[in-house]
Amino acid sequence: MKYLCLIALLSLSVSSVWAQKKLVQLWETKDLPVPESVLFSPKTNLLYVSLIDGGGSDKDGKGGVALLNLDGSVKDKNWITGMDAPKGLAIYKDVLYVADITAVSVIDIISGNEIDCVEVPGAVFLNDVTIDDNGVVYVSDTRTNKIHVLRDNQPSVFMENVTNVNGLKFIGDYLYALAGPELWKIDRAKKVTVLAKGFELGGDGLEPVGKGDFLVTCWGGLIYYVHANGTFDLLLDVRGKMNTADLGFHPSTNTVYIPTFNNNSVIAYRLE
Template sequence: MKSPSILVAVAVAAIALAFPAQAGETWRATGFEQPESALFDAADNRIIVSNIVGNPGEADGNGYLSLLSSDGKLITRHWVGGMDAPKGMAISGGRLYVADITRIRVVDLASGKLISSIDVPDAVFLNDMTSDVSGKVYVTDMLADTIYRIDGDKPVPFVKDALLASPNGIFAHGGRLIVASWGKGIKPDFSTGEPGGLLAVDLAGKTVTPLPGAQNFADLDGVVAIGDSIYATAYMTGTLYRYREGGTPEAVAHFRPGSADIGTDGKSILYVPLMNDGEIVALRLD
């Protein structure tokens, strides 16, 4: 995510002492510039990091992507440039798709070349991305309660529903999309009148279903699913939550404010971008 208002809102909190290393923390990579998303590229065993570098809603040309090895070593600081405020990402068909305010940037994974940009008409603030088992790519528009699907190089509105309540994180899991909602009634400092929760969108029927026991508990940002567990970050507090259906969200790690669009190797590791600290943390799950 984030709006410049959020960065101001968390400035005081960022002065506090850093949290100690988290249980299960395997490495911590530093030196990034507002890292918003960390996506695991399984084919090349590496992590792609999006760097906003400035106002998250401004087309300033400052944004770029970095590459990390799976053990947290820097491969390339400036891998792909020519972006404004890159956020969530998805991989499909040898291409990397990157949400960049009102357009989708398309990168050839093999060469690291920016090959095209897809404008999304009526988009306000594109945020996170995911791809399903068929290779279809989806992106959230947080400030328009909308999810788009990218068919070829054409963006198509997939779901527009007030129930999405500022959809931020998105993750394809089985026959549905898991969505992390920021919440309703967003204020200038990006706090909410009603905090968000976890939702599911059926890929076939496009119905939006709140996940039981996981509503109105936090202003959520990134989300991934591993097995029967869903993990989500709360940007404003830095909390990482775990949720299993039928239960309630449980805080499993605490960072300073700024935990954003998490990634995973799909097995036992989470990659947590700490946007305000310029860091990526790898956590091994229990």
């Protein structure tokens, strides 16, 4: 009897470890013109949302960045205006970096003023941004399959032939990148380890959720939970209903923020 109880407890323990994660919707903020990326800032306790408000490649001056409170209420819909088609966002100290087609906009988050705009030579479709612990900025160009780097706001090419590269995240000494339907881990010597592959669509947003696990979005309407061992579970499939672009994540509350792009909203979910 004791052995049967022990087996039952072990079985329950294993099943709880591998239990399917799920997303529970918390709120939705509408009337945001083509939101592409959401970034949670623990310093300001705000959500920064890039708004394309037009075509993804159009240099039309209609884009910008909005500020949302953590309950989804709008703090400032027009915090930054006059951009073109802003996408990925990253913060280092008090500076926000925004990918905007062929340039990276550098914004003082205290004043809300643009302090620099770095044109990236040869860029066509700059997409996501991440920053290492030393303030070195990495930005993906999905159309040219390149990852660029900005050191002291001076651009150069970090890596080429990264097919359809989009989502980026620097953690410790490694750059994690979504290369089409694969998740790569890249060291400083540019050695690549493929951590996961086989997503149904090309990856878009990438966020770590602890213990080597990640959330991955695909713009066409898929959200995956990627385990540290490379296996992954499909959390959400809303293809044909809405887009799931470059997500944000609040680690202490397990809240996931999804910009729906053409559905013009941001939806918050709790990861359970």
